Amino acid sequence: MIPDSPIDASDLVARVKEKARVLRYHVIEMVGRAGSGHPGGSLSSADIIAVLYFGDVLRVDPSNPAWPDRDRFVLSKGHAAPVLYAALAERGFFPERTLLTLRQLGSILQGHPDAKKTPGVEASTGSLGQGLSFAVGMALAGKLDKKDYRVWALLGDGECEEGQVWEAAMAASHYKLDNLTAIVDHNRVQNDGPLDRVMSPEPLADKFRAFGWDVMAVDGHSVPDLHRVFKAPGQPGRPRAVIAETVKGKGVQFMEGLAAWHGKAPKGEELDRALRELTLKMKSGEGPGW
Amino acid sequence: MVAPREAYGEMLVELGKENPDIVVLDGDLSVSTKTDKFAKAFPERFFNMGIAEANIMTVAAGLARSGKVPFASTFAVFATGRAYDQIRQSIAYTGLNVKIVATHAGLTVGPDGASHQALEDVALMRVLPGMVVVVPADVQETRAAIRAAVRYQGPVYIRLGREAVPDVLRDGDGFEIGKSRVLWPAVTREAVVAAPKADPPRFDVSFIACGVMVKACLDAAVVLEAQGMKCVVADFASVKPLDEELLLAMARSSKAMVTAEEHSIVGGLGGAVCEVVAGEHPVPVYRVGVRDRFGESGPAEALLEAYGLTAKDVAAAAREVLKRTDR
Numbered sequence: 001m002i003p004d005s006p007i008d009a010s011d012l013v014a015r016v017k018e019k020a021r022v023l024r025y026h027v028i029e030m031v032g033r034a035g036s037g038h039p040g041g042s043l044s045s046a047d048i049i050a051v052l053y054f055g056d057v058l059r060v061d062p063s064n065p066a067w068p069d070r071d072r073f074v075l076s077k078g079h080a081a082p083v084l085y086a087a088l089a090e091r092g093f094f095p096e097r098t099l100l101t102l103r104q105l106g107s108i109l110q111g112h113p114d115a116k117k118t119p120g121v122e123a124s125t126g127s128l129g130q131g132l133s134f135a136v137g138m139a140l141a142g143k144l145d146k147k148d149y150r151v152w153a154l155l156g157d158g159e160c161e162e163g164q165v166w167e168a169a170m171a172a173s174h175y176k177l178d179n180l181t182a183i184v185d186h187n188r189v190q191n192d193g194p195l196d197r198v199m200s201p202e203p204l205a206d207k208f209r210a211f212g213w214d215v216m217a218v219d220g221h222s223v224p225d226l227h228r229v230f231k232a233p234g235q236p237g238r239p240r241a242v243i244a245e246t247v248k249g250k251g252v253q254f255m256e257g258l259a260a261w262h263g264k265a266p267k268g269e270e271l272d273r274a275l276r277e278l279t280l281k282m283k284s285g286e287g288p289g290w
Numbered sequence: 291m292v293a294p295r296e297a298y299g300e301m302l303v304e305l306g307k308e309n310p311d312i313v314v315l316d317g318d319l320s321v322s323t324k325t326d327k328f329a330k331a332f333p334e335r336f337f338n339m340g341i342a343e344a345n346i347m348t349v350a351a352g353l354a355r356s357g358k359v360p361f362a363s364t365f366a367v368f369a370t371g372r373a374y375d376q377i378r379q380s381i382a383y384t385g386l387n388v389k390i391v392a393t394h395a396g397l398t399v400g401p402d403g404a405s406h407q408a409l410e411d412v413a414l415m416r417v418l419p420g421m422v423v424v425v426p427a428d429v430q431e432t433r434a435a436i437r438a439a440v441r442y443q444g445p446v447y448i449r450l451g452r453e454a455v456p457d458v459l460r461d462g463d464g465f466e467i468g469k470s471r472v473l474w475p476a477v478t479r480e481a482v483v484a485a486p487k488a489d490p491p492r493f494d495v496s497f498i499a500c501g502v503m504v505k506a507c508l509d510a511a512v513v514l515e516a517q518g519m520k521c522v523v524a525d526f527a528s529v530k531p532l533d534e535e536l537l538l539a540m541a542r543s544s545k546a547m548v549t550a551e552e553h554s555i556v557g558g559l560g561g562a563v564c565e566v567v568a569g570e571h572p573v574p575v576y577r578v579g580v581r582d583r584f585g586e587s588g589p590a591e592a593l594l595e596a597y598g599l600t601a602k603d604v605a606a607a608a609r610e611v612l613k614r615t616d617r
Contacts, residue, residue: 137352
């Protein structure tokens with residue numbers, strides 16, 4: 001558990017950016033080794049996940065994943081499992097070498113999150129549209145128990161085409177769950193193509209607002225902006241939605257903005273190129289997160 | 291006569307006093323499912339989720355993940371059909387401690403018609419790994435099943451009807467998940483299990499039933515015994531886990547079997563019995579149930595008659611299945 005001591009802001013930002021680059025490298029290495037998986041939505045979420053897990057946002061204890069007072073994070077867009085696993089390994093929930101067992105028979109790292117198998121995974125997701133409801137349940141329990149933990153759910157923007165997301169949004173607002181934050185990874189690309197061509201869920205911010213949520217928009221690749229928004233005090237009695245503007249495949253140039261890399265693993269030369277690019281960024285300290 | 295759902299509502303209040311972790315979710319049907327009794331007693335622990343069954347099931351999963359013991363209730367057709375994926379992915383896959391108590395199951399919903407008559411819910415729940423499926427026969431057994439569900443750690447599906455039903459069990463409190471009870475003749479489950487194999491078998495026909503069909507089987511047995519047929523009737527409220535020990539003992543000690551349920555003959559108790567009996571000790575099995583079709587509007591009693599779910603139908607099934615033993 002990270003102590004609640006004041007931390008120099010620039011140190012924190014630098015540290016989180018560094019972690020985001022490491023997470024991206026893990027994602028490509030894991031998916032490349034597995035030969036299948038979802039790099040695009042993992043890379044678009046990398047800075048969000050890095051800020052949550054390394055920016056003193058989530059209160060979790062790797063040595064005690066079931067700690068009753070922990071903050072709860074639900075990866076509702078379960079196909080981005082690789083970036084969550086990378087963060088959990090980097091936080092010490094399990095050894096880093098486990099990452100390369102992704103999607104293999106007998107691995108604790110399933111293709112989509114399995115709360116029974118993986119320490120630190122809160123909910124078994126992968127069937128889109130359910131994570132926000134699950135988070136609502138945990139937020140209701142927190143209120144009943146008068147606990148101060150917070151519940152977070154990360155949704156895909158394509159996922160917001162699922163009707164259940166709006167059932168959950170309605171319930172969160174009805175029950176005044178101000179201990180709940182929904183983050184939408186707004187990369188504007190889904191499996192079959194751009195959202196506005198496949199099925200537009202827009203305007204997302206207005207929809208959440210209409211459902212009674214406190215809505216904030218943020219650059220989903222800006223570590224300082226994400227950190228500020230995640231740490232900002234909420235409105236009493238209202239759940240918060242953070243619409244994070246992102247780029248699908250962010251950090252690997254040839255993947256950026258392309259639906260083709262939603263659910264396809266890079267192989268051979270492409271894998272080498274992606275890892276070379278991410279290695280250079282780790283060494284130079286450049287890349288997303290600015 | 292009392293409807294089991296009334297007993298469900300009362301049990302929720304009783305158990306709610308004992309266990310502060312019990313919470314209840316409903317989907318705008320609390321007056322019908324009787325969870326309104328709990329809502330009145332413990333308003334802060336009752337969540338009306340509105341007409342949004344998918345959300346109900348996944349929110350229940352989240353509550354369970356945070357240590358609550360959620361009861362999620364709506365009509366059986368919506369609980370299992372509308373929210374099947376939520377039950378599979380969010381509840382069963384992680385083995386979360388959610389109790390789904392669905393009411394208005396089966397044909398006896400009556401006039402509401404086929405849209406509201408769940409005839410496949412037991413099949414849907416039974417195929418989920420780790421899901422306990424209970425179909426109580428009367429009010430006593432309902433009370434015992436609700437209590438057992440709270441003691442059990444993991445997902446449970448309990449199926450209740452709309453109508454008031456007569457008492458059929460001598461000892462409602464004797465219900466155990468995974469153990470069934472012999473109701474006729476007056477012998478214990480253990481005696482049937484321990485009985486040595488006899489030739490010819492001790493009984494002509496074994497009756498395996500759940501829900502409202504337990505009474506139908508008992509009534510049929512009285513008629514058949516008077517005509518010289520030796521019968522044994524068991525209440526298999528615990529459809530999953532199935533009491534295979536008793537089931538196989540009954541298969542060994544009878545010439546043929548009849549299953550009876552207010553459910554499709556596909557995938558329910560009859561299907562479960564055939565899966566076990568066919569593999570372990572094949573005897574002819576006649577499945578009394580709805581014969582792979584949808585229901586329709588009508589009074590409950592008239593529907594049971596029209597769809598072949600009366601004591602008369604059970605008795606006819608017994609006579610029919612005995613003929614197959616001669617082949």
